[in-house]
Amino acid sequence: MTTTGMTTKAVLFHELGGPEVLSVEEIALPAPGPNDVRVRVEAVGLNRAETLFRSGTYYYPATLPGSRLGYEAAGVVEAVGAEVVDLAPGDPVLAAANFDFGVYGVYAERVVLPRAYLVRRPEGVDAVTGAAVWLTYFTAYGGMVLTGGLRPGDHVVITGASSGVGTAAIQTALRTGAVPIATTRGAAKREALLKAGAAHVITTDTEDLVDEVRRITGGAGADLAFDAIGGPGFARLGDALRPGGTAVLYGWLDPRPVELSMNWPLTVHAYDNGALARTAEGRRLASGFIGSGLRDGSLAPVIAETFDGLDAMPAAHRLMESNTHLGKIVVRV
Incomplete structure (x- = not known):
């Protein structure tokens, strides 16, 4: 893996357990490969799967120590690999949630993802809404x-x-x-x-x-x-x-x-x-449905609570596990 010399803050965990095992650490940021995109993350959407993964009850195990976490985020393209022709710096994007989040976890300030793991953010959609x-x-x-x-x-x-x-x-x-x-x-x-x-x-x-x-x-x-x-x-x-x-x-x-x-x-x-999100046809159909629904107002995500900063991730996980919320939990980065 080649690095850029850049680092980024990311949420990692080194042992299985409750929200307290999550920590914010400085890690090396890899250079984008030919088909990769570097994204500045603006907001992260939480999912129940991430609490199961962190606690060791998900269907695939975390690789410890130093496992990443998270696969839903909204951000902006910062750099693209030589073979990426349909995205450019400044483009707003969403992580397509079709990857192993123990490897590519998006609980971070910046992340490098293969192009196939990203979709364009619908026009006019802000980061918090996009993450949800x-x-x-x-x-x-x-x-x-x-x-x-x-x-x-x-x-x-x-x-x-x-x-x-x-x-x-x-x-x-x-x-x-x-x-x-x-x-x-x-x-x-x-x-x-x-x-x-x-x-x-x-x-x-x-x-x-x-x-x-x-x-x-x-x-x-x-x-x-x-x-x-x-x-x-x-x-x-x-x-x-x-x-x-x-x-x-x-x-x-x-x-x-x-x-x-x-x-x-x-x-x-x-x-x-x-599996469906890893197909180009699945992403195409879903993008059309979601984008048109956001434009006409028939789809409007319910946001349960928004937290600020990666340091708030343990608190966001506690809310998820409390089962008292209605809708999506989002962390602004």
Whole structure:
């Protein structure tokens, strides 16, 4: 690896654990290779996967000591490699969240990424908004529409609805013409989810998921379930679908084995957002959907809280793990 002689501040961790293991350190900045881009990071969007990775419960392990973290950021191009012809210094960009964040982690003031790991930031989108849009809306659009086949008039059950992806999924369903049914464990977030656009909210601690979905749909069942949780509860989502419905699992917040419903016929997808984001066609379709939605106002990310500075990253992780927030957590760099 060649270096520029430049250094950058970045967030690293040398052992697994809680937010306290995160530290800001000065590290060498590699020189951009022929197909690389150096980006000055303006804002970073947090994702649940990063707290799992830091604590050692993600699906791939951190390489210790000195693991990087983070794969969603908004920034500005500072330099490009000799073979990069479609980006130039000064261009606003987004990290496309399609890489191993233990290697390329964007919790940093500057980062060098391959061109394929970047997309143009939609025109007029500020850094905080930019850091909150790509992964959330790509996951919602890629999972529900491109993979799940969500159509106008469909009822979709969205679990983990108060998360950044959950609130993006509500808006994506509405923009598609579908009917979003949000689930939440307690009643505290019910009103906020209704204000965020959910047509219906089911409080799973006190209401029966299947009974409520069937009541809402006139006995037919939902057309699609979009699930961040997995585990044994995945079977209940299948029970709440119409015959021939589709369940899309995109996360595993419940680490127990996934159970399937016997409500057959049933289509089940284990959705890998990174795999779709690594395709040029996936990035093209998502960019078009997200950009047009931001322009017409139908997509507007819900920001739970914005922190200032890389030193605030442990506090931002604590908020993520508290599960008290609604929407996306962003750290301005």
